[in-house]
Every structure is written in structure tokens, then in C-alpha cells.
Amino acid sequence: MSRWEPNARGRLADAALELYRERGYEQTTVAEIAKRAGLTERTFFRHYADKREVLFSGAGELQELFVRAVADAPESAAPIDALARGLDAVSETFAGRRAYARARHAVITANAELRERELIKLASLSAALADTLRRRGVTEPAAGLAAEAGVAVFRIGFERWLADDGERDMTESVREALSAFRAVAAGE
Template sequence: MGRWEPGAGGRLREAALDLYLERGFEQTMVADIAERAGVTARTFFRHFADKREVLFEASAELEQRSVAALEAAPATASTLDLVAAALDAVVDVIGHDREFARKRHAVIMANPGLRERELIKLADLSAVVADGLRRRGIEEVEAGLAAEAGSAVYRVAFQRWADAADGLDLHEAIRQSFAQLRSLTAAG
């Protein structure tokens, strides 16, 4: 097994997801993942802190890109437009590989501990967005409400995208979900 083989991170991710789906998350050991990927367990730990991080490794990048999108948005953008910009930045990271997203989602939904961690990561992202909104001068309650609404929009849009049999783009699913939210608030 080559120590420094290129692409080890991707192979480890793919092997882990396949094994989690075949055997279940709890029944899959790091050694199993490394063996399937053709690397050593030490190589696994160079890429991931533990076997959960295969599923959650992009969290810090999502937060950083969301903040950058908020900071780069025009000063005239509405609060919901700012949240939409932050979500677009998230989609730029995760919205390119629907099959990976489907597999990841299936693994997470099959394990209560992973579902809890996913909710925590989404709550963390929402808090980061709310903080970014406040830094732009948006009042505390409005910032929190908008960030939480954005989180709900993301979850609904992600599920539509992951389940879609057609070529629905995640950016478009988010735009459609925001439009539905806006129509709900205008009607109510």
C-alpha cells in the first residue's frame, strides 16, 4: 500500500461511504475503510480525524465561504438576499456531486448520532450566518430569524435536489424554495 498515493482522500471518502451503506456506520472500522481504499490506517488519519469526519469534513469550508459571500454582497442587498448569497456559497462546495450527497444523506439518516451531528453542523452554520448578518448591521432578531429561515430553505431545497430524478440544480432548488418562502410570507 502506497503511503503517499495521490487521490487517497477521495478514495477513502468513497470507500467509507460504500462501506457505511453496505455494513452500517457503526459496523465499519477505520481499518476496513483504509483496506478498501488501498491505503494504511495511518493514511486515513492523515486525511480525517475519525470516521465521522468523512461525512462532515467540509463544515469549516462551508462556514468560511458563507461569511465571505455575506461580506462580498452589495450593501443594498435585502436580508434574505444576503442569506441566499451565503447559501449559494454553500452550494458551490456541495452541490456538484448529487450521488455523493445522496449516499452521505442516506448514511446520516440511518444513524441517530450522525443525524444529531448533522443538525449541530447546520445550527453552527446558521449561527455563523446570523453573526455575519449582525456584522452587516442587521438587528439581532431579524438576523437570527433570517438565518434560521435560510437553514429551513436549505434543508427543503437539499431534499428536493437529492430526490430529483431530473436535472434540478441545487442552486435552482434553493432559489425556488426562497421564492416559495417569500410567497408564503407575502400571503400571510
């Protein structure tokens, strides 16, 4: 096995996603993922705690980016405007990644355990955003409501972007979802 080839982490992620799509998440083993990537199981476990984490390894970085963008918004920004900055920052990271995002999403939606993990990730993101808004001086329940709304806008914009024919980028889909939320909140 060619353990010393570059980008072992990326090769493992690609191999896992291919196998999950071909055989299903439950039927795929770590040994098969490692073999497909031309690596050992030991190398797999150096990069990922388990086969589920291959699909969620970027969640921490995504959350950090979102939180940092909200925290860095001008002090005068309304909570929803601070969240809009975070939504833009996160959306930009998906540029050129629609095919991967679609494949990942299909694997997750086909498995209850993975759907649950996705919901936990979104709840963690909401809690981190609410904490950030509170540090910006937003009181409750506004901080919690705004954070939950931000996550909902992200999720809906993401799903619309996945369903799109490829013409619009994710930033456009998320901004459209945010505009729709603003209209609903304004009673329009």
C-alpha cells in the same frame, strides 16, 4: 499497501462511503476503510479525526463560503437578499455531486449519531450567518430569524434536490425553496 498513491483523502472518503452503504456506519471500522482505500490506519488518522468526520470534513469550507458570500453582498441588500447570494454560492458547489450527496445523506439519515452531528453543523452555520448579518448592521431578532430561515431554505432545497429525478440543479431547488419562503413570509 500503496500509501503513496495520489488523493489519499479522496480515496479514504470514497472507501468509507462505500462501506457505510454496504455494511452500515456502526459496523464499519477505520481499519476496513483504510484497507479498502489501499492505505494504512495511520494514513486515515492523518486525514480524519475519526470515521464520522469523513462525512463532515467539508462543513467548514461550506460554512466559510456561505458566510463570505453573505458578507460580500452589497450593503444595501436586505438580509434575505444577502442570504440568497450565499445560498447561490453554496448550491453551486454541489454541481455534479448528486450521487455522492444522495449516498452521504442516506448514511446520515440511517444513524442517530450522524443525524445529531448534521444538526450541530447546521446550528453552527446558522450562528455564523447570524453573526455575519449582525456585522452588516442587522439587529436582533431579525439577524437570528433570517439566519435560521436561510439554513431552513438550504436544507429544504437540498432535500428536494436529492429527491429530484436529476433534471434540475441544486441552485434551482434552493431558489424555489427561497421563493416559497418569501411567499410565506409575505402572507401569500
